[in-house]
Amino acid sequence: MPTSTKANGVKAWQLRDRKGQLLNWAMWMGTAIIFYVSWMKISDQTTWFFVYDAPRIAADISNRAFPPRWEYVLQLGKPVWDTLNIATLGTIFALIMAVPVAFLAAQNTTPSKIFVRPLALLIIVSTRSVNSLIWALLLVSIVGPGVFAGLIAISIRSIGFCAKLLYEAIEEIDETQVEAIRATGASGWQVMVYGIVPQILPAFAGIAVFRWDINIRESTVLGLVGAGGIGLQLQSSLNVLAWPQVSLILLVILVAVVIGEYVSAKVRGAII
């Protein structure tokens, strides 16, 4: 037990021994130094005059933003519908593409561990690491601005996420059930449909709804790079500094996100 001796000779309990204390101290010191160096770098690139001015600017913006321009909501119907479509259709396309990838990536269903599995894992990692806004940026320059670019961006981005969670679910299935189906003389596809699919169906539904919820959030900002949805309205309102419209759009986005989260939580609660 680590102890320290006080000036009057009494031993007292301590959390760490000498080495542990030094290590702990060094860790904190290291973190502080890294933070300080990084902070100086940020500070160098900051115009501090603007920052000192920030409270006034913030007050000014919120003065302009309130009250929101309520009648503008009538023009938001179509953008909200587009946003919903980007999220929903994007999730559906992503799932269609993610299912085969997941089966190829799972240890127990992949046809080849040496050739196919690494390829499937590469698809998962590369689609997951790149943010949907970057995908949208890219697709806008390929297929032109609009809902279609956003839809493809959302689906590509979601492949990795869905496939990763799905292949983990596939790897955790109960092999005895698969074995039982196989023992009846079922073909490969029948084993898949009656042995594996029923076991991963709840996980699949959960993943789909979970990703749909995330996609609602992400599709609200895709318009900033021209990929359709309510983000387009946000961008054009910001460009002309129409703060009452901006605040209304933010409010609409907030409501959409809350509804999305509520629906997804309800559905997941019903499944699990």
Add this chain to the structure above:
Amino acid sequence: MSSALELKLGTRWKKPPFITDAKLRWALLIGSVIYLILAFASLEINWARVYEGLERGWRFIMAFSQPDFTSRANDIREGMIESVIMTVTSTIVGIAISIPVALGAARNIAPMPIYLVCRFVISISRALNEIIVAILFVAIFGFGPLAGFLTLSFATIGFLAKLLAEDIEDMNKSQAEAIRATGASWMQWINYGVQPQVMPRLIGLSIYRLDINFRESAVLGLVGAGGIGATLNTAFDRYEFGTVAAILIIIIVVVMALEYISGLIRARIK
């Protein structure tokens, strides 16, 4: 023998449906078909434009076979350094703020008013998309990494404080009770009764958040909040697909490395 079974004798076995309630099943099915028809009808796809773009898309894919790291090496390096700096600082500050918020948002530690305030902070932070927060911060604090740093710190609070608070709520009460029984003060109680129980989770979540913050820092530049995103945006605008491919490859490699390291650390502390 039960009559239900007798009725089924001689009929073919059918797969049990995923949704047992027949009415709900049909309603959902018809509803989704109608929705899909409406949604596809409202999609306006300009196939001519898509066809024109295919050539550009192909050039982009080909660019990955020869990514151009050299011609914009300076911009890429500056952008990456800025992204890393934003990631590190915002994660540290985010964690530092999240811990008190998480303590406040745990029902078994905080009194009701504090609990409500902390939960409100968490839900605001979670509901607002990073990009939207970044736009507001850029408008208020001006262009540059400071806006990105503030955005990421703010986003970290919602994520970390929520999950940490849930972990604190799940902690073992008797351990905390034992510390309190020794006559410990509130700080000592948190320090010796609560903290050791949630520490592994806190470390795991922090590393995971570092990973997320790096990914997010790559896009904040699109709205002027600093980082590699600005370089990426410029490269896209100039159709320099070689540079775009180089940046994307760097991002993917860094994310993979971070994920690998965080997996190792999380496995060790478990």
